[in-house]
Amino acid sequence: MNLKKIALVISLISCLAAPAFAQRDTVSLNTIIAKTAKYALSFPVEKVYLHLDKPYYSAGDTIWFKAYVTIDKHLPTTLSNIVYVDIASPDSMVRFLKLPVVNGVAHGNIILDPGSFKQGNYHLRAYTAWMRNFDADYFYNKNVTIGNAIQGAVNTDITFNTTPGQPKVSAAITYKQPGEVLAGKKVNWSITNATGDELSKGKGTTDQNGVLNVVLNENAATSLKNATLTTSIDLGNRKESLNKFPLTNAIAERDVQFFPEGGELTMGIRSKVAFKAVNTNGLGMDIKGTVTDNTGAVVANLESQHLGMGVFAMMPEDGKTYKANITFADGIKTTYDMPRVKPAGITLAVYNNDPENINVKLSANDPYFKANQGRAFYIIAQNAGIIYFAAQTTLQEQSYSASIPKSKFPAGVIQLTLFSERGIALSERIVFIKRAADMLNLTLTPDRKTFTTRQKVKFAVSAKNNALPVAGEFSVSVIDESKVPYDENAETTIMTNLLLTSDIKGYIEKPNYYFISKDVNADTNLDILMLTQGYRRISYRNILTARYPQIYLYPEQHGLEISGILRNNTGMPIAKGNLTLQIPSKKIYTQTVTDMTGNFKFSGLNFPDSSQVVISARNNVNSKALMIGVNGDSYQPATKNINALDEVPNIDSSLKTLLLNSKRQYDNLHILKEVVIKSTSLVKKASHSDYGTLSALPVIADQTITGERFKGCTNLYQCLPSMLLGVSVDDNNLFFTKNLSNNNRLPIQVFVNGKPVDYSYLSSLSGTDVETIEVFKNDGLSNINQNYQSDGILSIITRKIQTTKITFAQLQEMLPKGNLLTFNAQGYTVAREFYSPKYDALKQGGALGGDLRSTIFWSPNIKTDKTGVASFDYFNSDGKGTYCATIEGIDADGNLGRQVFRYTVK
Incomplete structure (x- = not known):
C-alpha cells in the first residue's frame, strides 16, 4: 500500500465537514485513525477474482479462466507475483495450479478429464500466498458443478424430507435410464463425513417407480452436515452405477433471524x-x-x-x-x-436512499443521555482498512443527524462505526455505495446485424471511464445459451466478487441481482441485505489493542523460489556455503551462498511445471561430506466452501441440456466400445496384503487412492497431504487431524512396499511412482501401532518396473550424491490456448451440425490501448439460438467493467 495514499486519506479526513459534527483533533480519534492506517499499511488487502468461460461444465470440458489479482482500491496488485488455483471434490484435491501474475492478471485452464472428474460439485479456490495469512473465507470461492454424460447412464433425482421438530431425515432417490425407470434394482448406500468416516450404511431395493427411500439418520441429524451420500445400483451383467449426493442442504431447519440496525x-x-x-x-x-x-x-x-x-x-x-x-x-x-x-444505549441509523449522500442519525435514550451528556463520540467510515471519513461530536442532544457525501467513498461495502471516547465500538452499520465514476463503460459492437451458423463474427471493444478512453485488461467469453441455460441473477461476476462478496463473510444468494436487476426495489433490497450482514475484514478491537494477524507466509514478489539447507554429514549446517542451480531445459544457471544458519534461497526463477532442477554444492571445501536439503512447497489445506449452498443435488436434471449436448458430442466421435475379455483368473490389484508386515491389517482400507490421482505431482511429500481425508502434517509427521491437539498424539506410520519409512522419505517419490495408497485408522491384528508407537498406518505401493542386470559402475552412478541434488520442481502451470475453428480457411469443411461447442470463444488477452479500443473475432458453431458474449476486466486505476451482449444465430 502506498504511504502517500494513506497520508492523503488522513489529510482528507481533517478537511471533511458534516453539519452536526465538529471535526477537531482529539487523542482518541487520532489514535483510532493512526492505528487503523498502520494496520492497513502492514496488512494490505489482496483479492482474487476468476472470470470463468461458463457457469457449469460437463466432464471432458475445459474450464477456461482469467485471474484478476487486486490490492487497495482494486488496483492491479504489486504485492504478489504468483496466484494459486485449485479445485477439490468433497474428498480430495483434484487439480492444483501455480500461475505467474503479470500486471495483476494471470490466466489458465483446467482440463476436466472424465477419469479424474466424476459427476458432482467441486470447490474452486484462488488465492495468493499473502492471502493465506488471513481468513480463507476471503479467498475466491466458487461451487463448480460438473455433469458426466458418459458416466451418467443412470439419471437420478433426490429429494429430502424432514419432520418439523424431529431429527429424522429421509431421502427419496429416483433412478432412471433413457425410456425406463429402474424398478426392482438392488442398491447399496453409505454416508461419509468430510473426513471420510462412515456414519451409516445400508441396502435396499427400488420400488415400481424406481424410487429408493433411505433414512439418513434416526437420532443425530446434525452429524450429516458436510456429509455425502453414495449409492451403488446394480444394473445386472456385473454393471453398477455409482452416484454421490451432497447432504449439505439435507438437514438444515427453516429459520428466521432478526438484525436490529446498529446491532441492538x-x-x-x-x-x-x-x-x-x-x-x-x-x-x-x-x-x-x-x-x-x-x-x-x-x-x-x-x-x-x-x-x-x-x-x-x-x-x-x-x-x-x-x-x-x-x-x-x-x-x-x-x-x-x-x-x-x-435498557440504556445509543444507536447509529443510516439512510442510504439519497443518491448523493449517506444520511446518518445518532439516537441516545434517556438513561444513556443522562449518563453520557457532554462526552465525545466518533463516527468512522472505512473500506479495506482505509478510512475515508472520520468525525467527532459531543453528546449535547439525544438525537443528531448528518449527511456524508457519497463522493468521498469508493464503490463497494463501507463500514460505519460509532465509537465512545474510550475507543469502544458501540454501534455498526454497513452500506453499499454504487458509483458510476468507478465503473468502466464497456461496449461490444459486432460487425453485422444478422448472424448465421459457422459465420465469422468480429467485435469492436470500447472502454471508457467518465467518457474518457482507458487502457485496460479484459477477458471475453462467448457461449451458446441454448446449451448452457443459467440464472443470470445467480452469476458470480467481477462486480459481485470484488465489490460485494469478497468483503462480507458468509453466503449471499443470487448476488448479481443487485447489479443487473431492473426491479425498482433492487437498491432497497441491497440495503436490506447490508442490514443482515456484517463486515468482518477488520476488527477495531484487535487494531486498538495491537492484536495483529500472525504472518507466516510473505508475499511472493520475486517469482518462483527454491530454498533449503546445506549440512555436513553430521547434520551441522554449513555457513557461507557455495551452491549452484541449473535448469537445463530453460538454460537457467544461478549461484547463491548460504547464510549463517546454512539456509539458502534461489529467487526470481521462471520455469514450467515438472522441470528438472540440479543443485550442486561441489564448489566447496570437503564437498563430498555435504548434504543438500530442499524445502517443499507449503499447500493450503482444504477449507470450508462458503458457497456450499450453491451445490446442485440433482445434477442430471439441472444440467440436462448441457449433458444432452455433451452426449451428442461423444456420439459424434464414434468412440469404439471397450471390449471386456472375461477370464477364469482375475488380475489381483496391488494391496497391502501382498506384504507380510502388513497382511494382518484390515482387509478394506479406510481410504484408498489410486496412482491416477497424482498426475502432475512431482514430489509426493508435497502432494500427498491434500489428498488425505482428515490428516494433517505437523513437525514433519502425519497425524489424524482429530488428534492433532492431543498432548500424547502419535504419528501415522508410513510404509512403502511393506517397509517402514519416515514421512520425509516421500520427497524422493513422484506421483508417477505410485500404484496405490491405503490409509488405515486402526492396525487390525498386526500390532503395528504398538511396535512403532504410531496411531494409524499409511501404505504406499509403487509401480512395478521391469528390471535388468546392471554393472557395478552403473550402480555407483545410480547412488545419490549428497552434494548434488537432482529433482523435478513444481514450476508454473502451462496454460493452453483456446482453439477456435476457422471455417473460412476450411472452406466450410466438416459435416454440418457436427460443431456442438457450448463455449464458442474464449480469450483472456483482450487489451485496450490508450484510445480505449480493441477487437476480437471468431466463428459461430452449428448451434442455433441465443449466443451470449461477456467481457469483464479492469483498468490501471482499478475501475471495474462488465458488459453482456446477446445475439441470435439463425
Missing part, C-alpha cells in the same frame, strides 16, 4: 429491524407475520421483500419482551423470540 434493540428508540428467513435447503423463503409484546399487543407487521429478507420498524418499550409470529410461504407457522431490549 434499545429501549425508547424507534429502530429498523431486518430479518432473513431460510427454508430447509438454506435458501431464502418468503414469510409474513406480526411482532407482539408480552401482553399480546401487535407492535409491528412484517413481510419479506426479496429472498426471504425484509425490514420493519418498532419502538421497544421498557420492561417488555417481544415475539415474532411467522407464517412461511407453505403455511407452516412458528414463533421466534426477538432480541432482548437494551
Whole structure:
C-alpha cells in the first residue's frame, strides 16, 4: 500500500465537514485513525477474482479462466507475483495450479478429464500466498458443478424430507435410464463425513417407480452436515452405477433471524429491524407475520421483500419482551423470540436512499443521555482498512443527524462505526455505495446485424471511464445459451466478487441481482441485505489493542523460489556455503551462498511445471561430506466452501441440456466400445496384503487412492497431504487431524512396499511412482501401532518396473550424491490456448451440425490501448439460438467493467 495514499486519506479526513459534527483533533480519534492506517499499511488487502468461460461444465470440458489479482482500491496488485488455483471434490484435491501474475492478471485452464472428474460439485479456490495469512473465507470461492454424460447412464433425482421438530431425515432417490425407470434394482448406500468416516450404511431395493427411500439418520441429524451420500445400483451383467449426493442442504431447519440496525434493540428508540428467513435447503423463503409484546399487543407487521429478507420498524418499550409470529410461504407457522431490549444505549441509523449522500442519525435514550451528556463520540467510515471519513461530536442532544457525501467513498461495502471516547465500538452499520465514476463503460459492437451458423463474427471493444478512453485488461467469453441455460441473477461476476462478496463473510444468494436487476426495489433490497450482514475484514478491537494477524507466509514478489539447507554429514549446517542451480531445459544457471544458519534461497526463477532442477554444492571445501536439503512447497489445506449452498443435488436434471449436448458430442466421435475379455483368473490389484508386515491389517482400507490421482505431482511429500481425508502434517509427521491437539498424539506410520519409512522419505517419490495408497485408522491384528508407537498406518505401493542386470559402475552412478541434488520442481502451470475453428480457411469443411461447442470463444488477452479500443473475432458453431458474449476486466486505476451482449444465430 502506498504511504502517500494513506497520508492523503488522513489529510482528507481533517478537511471533511458534516453539519452536526465538529471535526477537531482529539487523542482518541487520532489514535483510532493512526492505528487503523498502520494496520492497513502492514496488512494490505489482496483479492482474487476468476472470470470463468461458463457457469457449469460437463466432464471432458475445459474450464477456461482469467485471474484478476487486486490490492487497495482494486488496483492491479504489486504485492504478489504468483496466484494459486485449485479445485477439490468433497474428498480430495483434484487439480492444483501455480500461475505467474503479470500486471495483476494471470490466466489458465483446467482440463476436466472424465477419469479424474466424476459427476458432482467441486470447490474452486484462488488465492495468493499473502492471502493465506488471513481468513480463507476471503479467498475466491466458487461451487463448480460438473455433469458426466458418459458416466451418467443412470439419471437420478433426490429429494429430502424432514419432520418439523424431529431429527429424522429421509431421502427419496429416483433412478432412471433413457425410456425406463429402474424398478426392482438392488442398491447399496453409505454416508461419509468430510473426513471420510462412515456414519451409516445400508441396502435396499427400488420400488415400481424406481424410487429408493433411505433414512439418513434416526437420532443425530446434525452429524450429516458436510456429509455425502453414495449409492451403488446394480444394473445386472456385473454393471453398477455409482452416484454421490451432497447432504449439505439435507438437514438444515427453516429459520428466521432478526438484525436490529446498529446491532441492538434499545429501549425508547424507534429502530429498523431486518430479518432473513431460510427454508430447509438454506435458501431464502418468503414469510409474513406480526411482532407482539408480552401482553399480546401487535407492535409491528412484517413481510419479506426479496429472498426471504425484509425490514420493519418498532419502538421497544421498557420492561417488555417481544415475539415474532411467522407464517412461511407453505403455511407452516412458528414463533421466534426477538432480541432482548437494551435498557440504556445509543444507536447509529443510516439512510442510504439519497443518491448523493449517506444520511446518518445518532439516537441516545434517556438513561444513556443522562449518563453520557457532554462526552465525545466518533463516527468512522472505512473500506479495506482505509478510512475515508472520520468525525467527532459531543453528546449535547439525544438525537443528531448528518449527511456524508457519497463522493468521498469508493464503490463497494463501507463500514460505519460509532465509537465512545474510550475507543469502544458501540454501534455498526454497513452500506453499499454504487458509483458510476468507478465503473468502466464497456461496449461490444459486432460487425453485422444478422448472424448465421459457422459465420465469422468480429467485435469492436470500447472502454471508457467518465467518457474518457482507458487502457485496460479484459477477458471475453462467448457461449451458446441454448446449451448452457443459467440464472443470470445467480452469476458470480467481477462486480459481485470484488465489490460485494469478497468483503462480507458468509453466503449471499443470487448476488448479481443487485447489479443487473431492473426491479425498482433492487437498491432497497441491497440495503436490506447490508442490514443482515456484517463486515468482518477488520476488527477495531484487535487494531486498538495491537492484536495483529500472525504472518507466516510473505508475499511472493520475486517469482518462483527454491530454498533449503546445506549440512555436513553430521547434520551441522554449513555457513557461507557455495551452491549452484541449473535448469537445463530453460538454460537457467544461478549461484547463491548460504547464510549463517546454512539456509539458502534461489529467487526470481521462471520455469514450467515438472522441470528438472540440479543443485550442486561441489564448489566447496570437503564437498563430498555435504548434504543438500530442499524445502517443499507449503499447500493450503482444504477449507470450508462458503458457497456450499450453491451445490446442485440433482445434477442430471439441472444440467440436462448441457449433458444432452455433451452426449451428442461423444456420439459424434464414434468412440469404439471397450471390449471386456472375461477370464477364469482375475488380475489381483496391488494391496497391502501382498506384504507380510502388513497382511494382518484390515482387509478394506479406510481410504484408498489410486496412482491416477497424482498426475502432475512431482514430489509426493508435497502432494500427498491434500489428498488425505482428515490428516494433517505437523513437525514433519502425519497425524489424524482429530488428534492433532492431543498432548500424547502419535504419528501415522508410513510404509512403502511393506517397509517402514519416515514421512520425509516421500520427497524422493513422484506421483508417477505410485500404484496405490491405503490409509488405515486402526492396525487390525498386526500390532503395528504398538511396535512403532504410531496411531494409524499409511501404505504406499509403487509401480512395478521391469528390471535388468546392471554393472557395478552403473550402480555407483545410480547412488545419490549428497552434494548434488537432482529433482523435478513444481514450476508454473502451462496454460493452453483456446482453439477456435476457422471455417473460412476450411472452406466450410466438416459435416454440418457436427460443431456442438457450448463455449464458442474464449480469450483472456483482450487489451485496450490508450484510445480505449480493441477487437476480437471468431466463428459461430452449428448451434442455433441465443449466443451470449461477456467481457469483464479492469483498468490501471482499478475501475471495474462488465458488459453482456446477446445475439441470435439463425
